[in-house]
Amino acid sequence: MSAVHLAPQATRDRAVTVKFVDSRIASRLRIARHEAGMSQEAVGKAIGLTFQQVQKYEKGSNRISPGKLAVLAQLYGKPISWFYQGLEDTTAATPPGLIELVLENRGGKRLLESYLAASPEDQVIAIDVVECLARRAARRMAQAAE
Incomplete structure (x- = not known):
């Protein structure tokens, strides 16, 4: 199997896009928590994480797994698609x-x-x-x- 080689610009563009999506989801996590009226500590306790980990998800320091995103979406009463709103090409x-x-x-x-x-x-x-x-x-x- 041969490796796929991307041009440097394509690699940078992909990295910027991934970072943008990660940042967008992190920001939406924070908004959803605020709308739910929950503290980071309460969220952490509800799903078995420390408040520091919740904070890292919301800052985008750590990427959130699809499974954790699904758990948080349910906790906040949001569909998973809500976290991706605004990312589609408009x-x-x-x-x-x-x-x-x-x-x-x-x-x-x-x-x-x-x-x-x-x-x-x-x-x-x-x-x-x-x-x-x-x-x-x-x-x-x-x-x-x-």
């Missing part, structure tokens, strides 16, 4: 004119430039923060409409 789903609208807005342009300058790990955090703010704004609008 280029085709971008509404026409959205990119132009973002670039025409001074704040949107600053946000995009800052996002692109950030590390892959920080990009994941930025996405989660902005999504959280958008959900909060949507809830407020829904409450105001009632």
Whole structure:
């Protein structure tokens, strides 16, 4: 059996993608725990881990196994797919004119430039923060409409 040799750029691109996915899942683990109202210590006790291990999963220091992810998803009341939300290619789903609208807005342009300058790990955090703010704004609008 012959080994597959990847070009250096392909290897770097794959490593960045894997790191991005790992960071995204780690961030989603933290969000799910907060939404469940649990401490890292409580989660650790519930699934037989130390709070330090839970912390490492949430920081992305340690990769989580599919089995542990399934256990945590059940504990948090989330489908496993929830941890992967936002990772699918959304280029085709971008509404026409959205990119132009973002670039025409001074704040949107600053946000995009800052996002692109950030590390892959920080990009994941930025996405989660902005999504959280958008959900909060949507809830407020829904409450105001009632």
